[in-house]
Amino acid sequence: xxxxxxxxxxxxxxxxxxxxxxxxxxxxxxxxxxxxxxxxxxxxxxxxxxxxxxxxxxxxxxxxxxxxxxxxxxxxxxxxxxxxxxxxxxxxxxxxxxxxxxxxxxxxxxxxxxxxxxxxxxxxxxxxxxxxxxxxxxxxxxxxxxxxxxxxxxxxxxxxxxxxxxxxxxxxxxxxxxxxxxxxxxxxxxxxxxxxxxxxxxxxxxxxx
Amino acid sequence: xxxxxxxxxxxxxxxxxxxxxxxxxxxxxxxxxxxxxxxxxxxxxxxxxxxxxxxxxxxxxxxxxxxxxxxxxxxxxxxxxxxxxxxxxxxxxxxxxxxxxxxxxxxxxxxxxxxxxxxxxxxxxxxxxxxxxxxxxxxxxxxxxxxxxxxxxxxxxxxxxxxxxxxxxxxxxxxxxxxxxxxxxxxxxxxxxxxxxxxxxxxxxxxxxxxxxxxxxxxxxxxxxxxxxxxxxxxxxxxxxxxxxxxxxxxxxxxxxxxxxxxxxxxxxxxxxxxxxxxxxxxxxxxxxxxxxxxxxxxxxxxxxxxxxxxxx
Numbered sequence: 173x174x175x176x177x178x179x180x181x182x183x184x185x186x187x188x189x190x191x192x193x194x195x196x197x198x199x200x201x202x203x204x205x206x207x208x209x210x211x212x213x214x215x216x217x218x219x220x221x222x223x224x225x226x227x228x229x230x231x232x233x234x235x236x237x238x239x240x241x242x243x244x245x246x247x248x249x250x251x252x253x254x255x256x257x258x259x260x261x262x263x264x265x266x267x268x269x270x271x272x273x274x275x276x277x278x279x280x281x282x283x284x285x286x287x288x289x290x291x292x293x294x295x296x297x298x299x300x301x302x303x304x305x306x307x308x309x310x311x312x313x314x315x316x317x318x319x320x321x322x323x324x325x326x327x328x329x330x331x332x333x334x335x336x337x338x339x340x341x342x343x344x345x346x347x348x349x350x351x352x353x354x355x356x357x358x359x360x361x362x363x364x365x366x367x368x369x370x371x372x373x374x375x376x377x378x379x380x381x
Numbered sequence: 382x383x384x385x386x387x388x389x390x391x392x393x394x395x396x397x398x399x400x401x402x403x404x405x406x407x408x409x410x411x412x413x414x415x416x417x418x419x420x421x422x423x424x425x426x427x428x429x430x431x432x433x434x435x436x437x438x439x440x441x442x443x444x445x446x447x448x449x450x451x452x453x454x455x456x457x458x459x460x461x462x463x464x465x466x467x468x469x470x471x472x473x474x475x476x477x478x479x480x481x482x483x484x485x486x487x488x489x490x491x492x493x494x495x496x497x498x499x500x501x502x503x504x505x506x507x508x509x510x511x512x513x514x515x516x517x518x519x520x521x522x523x524x525x526x527x528x529x530x531x532x533x534x535x536x537x538x539x540x541x542x543x544x545x546x547x548x549x550x551x552x553x554x555x556x557x558x559x560x561x562x563x564x565x566x567x568x569x570x571x572x573x574x575x576x577x578x579x580x581x582x583x584x585x586x587x588x589x590x591x592x593x594x595x596x597x598x599x600x601x602x603x604x605x606x607x608x609x610x611x612x613x614x615x616x617x618x619x620x621x622x623x624x625x626x627x628x629x630x631x632x633x634x635x636x637x638x639x640x641x642x643x644x645x646x647x648x649x650x651x652x653x654x655x656x657x658x659x660x661x662x663x664x665x666x667x668x669x670x671x672x673x674x675x676x677x678x679x680x681x682x683x684x685x686x687x688x689x690x691x692x693x694x
Contacts, residue, residue: 255459263477270470273463280463281470283477294387295462297445321441341624 173227173250174219175205181219182207183249187275192245206249210369213243214305214332218375221364225330225377230254232299234322236286236314237306240268241279247303248276257296261285286314289321296322302329307337312354320357323380329358335372344372357381382436387423388444389414389465390451390458394430395442401450403430407465415468480577481600487570488591491563498559505556508549512538522560528553579674580664584657584682589638593661596635604665611665612636612658636661641686652689657682 175182182198182205189204191197196207210217219225227247231254238244238258247256258273259282260266266283273279284291286306299322304315311333319329333351335344351374352360358378366373383394383402394403405426407414417423431437448458502521505528509516513533518524529550541549567588574587578600581590596614597603603611613620615634623630632651637643642653660682667675 255463263474264482266470267474270467270474273467273470277463278459280459280466282466283470283473293441294444295389295466297458298443340621 173229174208175200177205180207181210181216183246186249186252186278190275192272193240193242206246208246213246214366214370214373214375215243215303215330216246217366217369217373218330218332218364218377220369221366221375223362223364223375223377225328227251228254228300231301232297233257233301233303234296234299234318235259236302236304236318238269238281239265239305241272243303243305244269244279245272245276248278251278254278254300255280257282257292257299259284259286259292259296286318289317293321298322298324300324300327302327303331304329305332307332307334309338311338312351316354316356319378319380325380327380328361329376329378329380331376331378332366332370333374333376334370335374344374348374352376382438383430384438384440384442385423385427385430386442386444386447387418388447389418389462390444390448390453392423392426393442393447394435394437395447398442399446399450401447403435411461411464411468414465415472418465418469419472479600480573481594484570484573484577484591485595485599487566487573488588488595491566491570494559494563494566498556498563501552501556501559505549505552508552510538512536512541512546512549514538522557525553525556525560529557578665578668579672580667580678581661583674583676583679584661584664585636585639589635592635592638593665600665600669604662604669606662606665608655608659608662611661612654645690649689653686656685656689660685 173184175184177198185197185204185206191206195209198205198207208216210220227250229250229252231251233247233251233254233256235244235247235256235258238260239262241258244256244258255278257280258269260269261284266281269279270281273281280295282292282295286304302318302323304311304318306314308314315329315331323329333348335342335347338347338351355378358380360376361379362377364375366375383396386393386395389407391407392405393401396402407417427437444462445455445458448455498521506524509528513536515534515536515538516524516527518527531546531550570591571587574582574590578590578594581593585593593611593614594600594603597606613631613634614636616631619628619631622628633642633654636654636658637650639657642650642657645653660678664678667673
């Protein structure tokens with residue numbers, strides 16, 4: 173599903189011939205792959221830093237902070253028989269994601285605010301996996317709400333914590349410790365700092381208890 | 382006790398987690414279904430249930446479970462949810478992007494145009510300077526007009542043929558055209574601002590008001606900002622330096638462009654900037670939600686500014 177090629181990783185293109193955001197397409201053994209840039213995707217950065225994540229091909233995913241869908245497009249390659257519900261409140265970037273959803277049958281665009289899960293609770297089902305990349309000061313609370321509402325017991329959550337979005341003045345390590353303390357109902361499975369791809373970012377893989 | 386669910390499959394009242402006791406279907410057509418989901422059809426339906434005596438409890442029902450109760454497969458649910466979600470997102474995006482986004486484009490176009498004018502003028506002055514180095518005209522627009530007129534006294538510059546001069550005059554005409562375009566854009570920006578944000582325009586002037594909307598990323602974003610953030614919009618570097626290294630905090634960002642702020646003595650500027658920013662925060666909210674001009678903002682601000690100016694330091 174995820175191809176390792178030297179210093180890069182790539183995902184098998186669900187829509188052969190189409191690049192989503194100008195990424196490189198490569199052919200290998202008759203299949204087409206899209207190069208997944210760790211500088212543009214925190215999930216890719218975490219995988220490059222050695223995070224182990226066994227995606228299920230039929231997962232249902234809730235993606236908070238999907239933006240224009242750069243990372244979601246790669247997840248869409250991986251989770252071929254599942255679906256990704258992508259949530260974002262910013263109209264300009266979300267427009268791109270709506271267009272992308274038109275091309276990929278496993279993407280469901282949900283224009284809404286992750287602070288208010290009740291706004292999309294009628295469309296998002298219980299999911300196997302949550303991705304959160306929201307860069308908000310209250311991102312721990314946002315995650316807690318969504319984990320308790322939508323994540324299956326035993327389900328996984330990937331979170332990118334951006335220290336500077338939570339508190340610019342504090343030491344990132346302290347911000348990360350504080351963030352972990354605020355998490356509810358989950359255990360930490362893995363954690364990776366994302367340097368050199370992102371500065372002062374921590375990626376966490378959580379499991380719902 | 383029933384729980385209500387507003388799903389792409391329809392509206393449902395669910396009892397005991399697995400009995401669909403009431404169903405309100407949505408149109409088959411995803412576009413029409415999305416329109417009903419975006420409107421108040423669900424609220425109307427819910428209150429009709431309440432009138433009929435249903436006891437409604439808070440709580441979530443997994444839409445996929447409802448699909449299962451209807452005999453739908455998971456993939457069928459995803460297909461339907463996606464079709465409706467795309468239409469719903471399109472509807473909401475249409476509403477989300479307002480004319481404030483035009484303001485951002487126009488003021489950014491003006492920035493680009495000003496940069497282009499400066500680049501062109503440097504080139505033109507150097508070019509025409511070969512031919513007529515004695516010409517001392519500081520104002521760019523007048524300089525361009527003099528090139529086109531072509532009057533030249535005895536000069537130590539390079540002699541040019543009609544053909545050489547022709548190429549230069551063409552560029553000078555384009556330069557003048559850019560000045561005209563700048564004027565047109567500025568008056569368009571004024572009209573736009575008075576339509577989009579009349580109260581902010583009245584307080585700050587159209588240019589500064591547009592600059593604030595641009596910095597905030599939209600009128601809604603500006604309206605949701607506290608005055609203290611508006612005060613330092615455009616002074617982000619100084620602000621973060623203050624927060625991280627403890628240097629003095631910035632007194633003002635782009636708000637400094639306001640004549641009552643920048644003409645005031647240095648000791649008063651911070652106070653004025655703070656008072657103005659607080660008024661602008663309120664003005665932006667009125668612009669967002671009512672869009673009607675309220676002259677009291679300007680009166681209040683002038684009164685407050687007078688107090689600050691007259692207070693002993």
